Amino acid sequence: MTGDPFVAHRSLLFTVAYEMLGSAADAEDVLQESWLRWAGADRSQVQDPRAYLVRIVTRQALNRLRTLSRSREDYVGEWLPEPLLTSPDVAEDVELAESVSMAMLTVLETLGPAERAVFVLREVFELPYGEIAEAVGKSAAAVRQIARRSREHVAARRPRTPVSxxxxxxxxxxxxxxxxxxxxxxxxxxxxxxxxxxxxxxxxxxxxxxxxxxxxxxxxxxxxxxxxxxxxxxxxxxxxxxxxxxxxxxxxxxxxxxxxxxxxxxxxxxxxxxxxxxxxxxxxxxxx
The missing domain is CATH 3.10.450.50 (Nuclear Transport Factor 2; Chain: A,)
Structure with a gap:
């Protein structure tokens, strides 16, 4: 990839934020905040720009998620994720398509902020436990425990039989x-x-x-x-x-x-x- 790493990885960063928040508008706000932090970072100290950027976005999304969870308590009626128009190509990556489905995003709403972040980063983006631990501010051992609990929680609530x-x-x-x-x-x-x-x-x-x-x-x-x-x-x-x-x-x-x-x-x-x-x-x- 050439050019600024933030621009090169923008689709990935948006997807991380969207899956954590269930809202494209909030995901865009998180990307804006993350860009400002990236712009002020000492790039000479960044060995892996992708991991660094995912860490920034995760932290900003966690902050936003904790704020949103309070405001959603006052929401009128049922709260559903914000739908996105996608190209048929997204369905070619079966795991990505399932992870952004309305059914999965609705299940993710039943997780706490840290559990949701760990599940998304581990199960969807397959990040190592050490990287996730840095992103969520917990030990790798704690992250492993959270990953197991959140995986069981989601498995009990997701649709049983995926269809073609x-x-x-x-x-x-x-x-x-x-x-x-x-x-x-x-x-x-x-x-x-x-x-x-x-x-x-x-x-x-x-x-x-x-x-x-x-x-x-x-x-x-x-x-x-x-x-x-x-x-x-x-x-x-x-x-x-x-x-x-x-x-x-x-x-x-x-x-x-x-x-x-x-x-x-x-x-x-x-x-x-x-x-x-x-x-x-x-x-x-x-x-x-």
Whole structure:
């Protein structure tokens, strides 16, 4: 790589910050703060710029995460990660695609700040324990313990059976087609009986304030939403490394990500908060 290491590694640094924070806007702020620290660093003392930069970004993201965890307690309704438009290429790296999926980011929200940082740096970016210890300010032995606990925590909550990209795409298309018709039976056929829908309106637009359970209730809610609007559209897009949907109700966009298991939708994430929908036009550059 040539030129400034910060510029060369920017996609990696953004991905680290985004996976730790679940917010592209906050990740960009962290990169700005990290750039200022990098600009003031004595480069002659930096032996491994990539490791040094990841360490700076991790520390800044941890500071931001601790602040955000307090403000998220006052959030109206359910809090979901900020969706990112991504190119289909991201899905070629299966581990990266899973790590930025809405399902995984939602699971990561259930970890404490240090646990989340350790999990991301170890499981996603495969950093040595010593480097992670420097980044989070703990001993390597403590980091090993945190890594084991966080790995078990995530394993118990992530989707059990990953599906192929082709199956995900086919089910997403069926779901969007059923949404366009608004027919209850078609929606019921694509939803798992115990499907859960989580919506995030942030108190700014209409959205269910709590998770909605069961195919019958979810299908009825989606069919009704289609009926009460004048203009409705549903298009397939790539979000967070997977086939997903961009839906518009009377010109208001929503990002819809699905978890698919055994050919049916088991979980639906609907982001309606307009402050979280600013990344749906230009694909984000993610890297490991």
């Amino acid at each position: 990209r082709a199956e995900q795409q086919a089910v997403v298309e069926r779901f969007l087609a059923a949404l366009r018709t608004g027919r209850l039976q078609e929606l019921m056929e694509v939803l798992a009986p115990d499907v859960v829908m989580i919506a995030d309106g942030g108190g700014l637009v209409a959205a269910a304030l709590a998770p909605v359970h069961g195919a019958g209730v979810v299908a009825a809610l989606l069919a009704r939403a289609n009926e009460v609007v004048t203009r409705f559209s549903a298009a397939a897009v790539w979000l967070n490394g997977a086939p997903a949907g961009r839906i518009e109700f009377d010109g208001e966009p929503s990002a819809v990500s699905l978890v698919v298991e055994a050919g049916r939708v088991t979980r639906i994430y609907v982001v309606r908060n307009p402050r979280k929908l600013t990344r749906l036009d230009d694909p984000a550059e993610l890297a490991r």
